[in-house]
Amino acid sequence: MPTISVENYLKAIYHLEQQGEEGGLVKNKAIAEKLEISLPSVTSMLKSLADNGLVVYERYKGVKLSPDGCSQALNVIRKHRLIELFLVETLQYTWDEVHSEAELLEHAVSDKLAAKIDAYLGFPDSDPHGDPIPSVDGQVRVSSAIPLNQCSPYCTAIIKRVLNQSPELLRYLKELGLVPGSAVDVVSVQAFDGQMNLSVNSTQGETSAIITAQTASCILVLPQ
């Protein structure tokens, strides 16, 4: 069984692969920053992961997950997201609190417990942030949602996912009704800085919100 540290590396590499361009290797520096660990520590762990067949490591270039490493990463991510949703559904956690709890629990939850949680929740396909929950066999539903900052005025869209775990940002978005399931109308966009003026249709009714392009880029939507 992989250690907690190994699981965290695999997860980090998986996430960095997702956001990097197709087929590109993940740089050591990016892993070091994500995990807040020194570069030499990363180099030495990557060698060890490579020795164990979990990654393909090219000296001075970077790494990518092997099929085995990828499925292990997905198994941890699956647990993470199931735990997040479970905490929200059963214990009244809010969506800004669950990430840090899940970050530890993901390494202590057995496959059996994950399966029970999955069944209890009715085999959900996404967590409280709209992140897809990988299936037991490592399938991840793909979505055609796009960042909200890429929407033009008069566009109407449904929020599908929020790509950020910062509790502050999440509380701010919740305040504005900008959560998965809400509908947004793009009222106007500032030409020079991309600031967006939105009309939001959430469970709290119809409200308006003005957010930066930066913030909008974390919000994935499906235009209607």
Next chain:
Amino acid sequence: MPTISVENYLKAIYHLEQQGEEGGLVKNKAIAEKLEISLPSVTSMLKSLADNGLVVYERYKGVKLSPDGCSQALNVIRKHRLIELFLVETLQYTWDEVHSEAELLEHAVSDKLAAKIDAYLGFPDSDPHGDPIPSVDGQVRVSSAIPLNQCSPYCTAIIKRVLNQSPELLRYLKELGLVPGSAVDVVSVQAFDGQMNLSVNSTQGETSAIITAQTASCILVLPQ
């Protein structure tokens, strides 16, 4: 924050203190056996725990928990038992499955999560095995329950607790209706080996059971 290993030692020492005689020190050997770790490893950990003020360690004699060590042990035990009950109550785990899950989860559950689980369960005072759940401030309800093998014929008693985590034994006892809450009548006791002939009044109705003195010693009851 203590490591997982330190938490496991503190818990083991606490449990061994409970079963040893009043005021006696816990022997290194007992810890080694309980944790399935070599004696030298135990010696070295005890020194380190003593350096950190978690135990009082007397060379060649044994250890006892310091007040600080005791409260840390109780906090882990509290989490363990809350988790066990939570798994049974919400996820249809059976009482023989929960111990091993809780053994890992107890180290990953935050104080905050423990408090939420506690509230969700309605501030229970015992886990599925009848083990008392320590309060946040380290209070443990004492019970005057006695081992069933100390009961005489014609005695009627209510089962309060089962002092054994073996899945096999637990499944066997469940089968016989010998679970906390059931009422037992001692029909007869074999003179030479203490084997007990019982009449059991459980949720499954009135049944009879014959168990060894050894098995009966794990079952704590309150005579009526």
Next chain:
DNA sequence: TTAAAAAGTTAGCCAAAACTAACAAGGCAA
């Protein structure tokens, strides 16, 4: 009372996973 067995300690080893300091390679801009 004393010798053997059991329990405990010391010394020395290892692995995992972190770190810093020093050096090497790669990439970019002048």
Next chain:
DNA sequence: TTGCCTTGTTAGTTTTGGCTAACTTTTTAA
């Protein structure tokens, strides 16, 4: 093209928590 800055690697150290082998202390039983 060259030089510098960034990135990556190597070497060596630390901490934690295991281990075995060898020795010492304590306990037990003859």
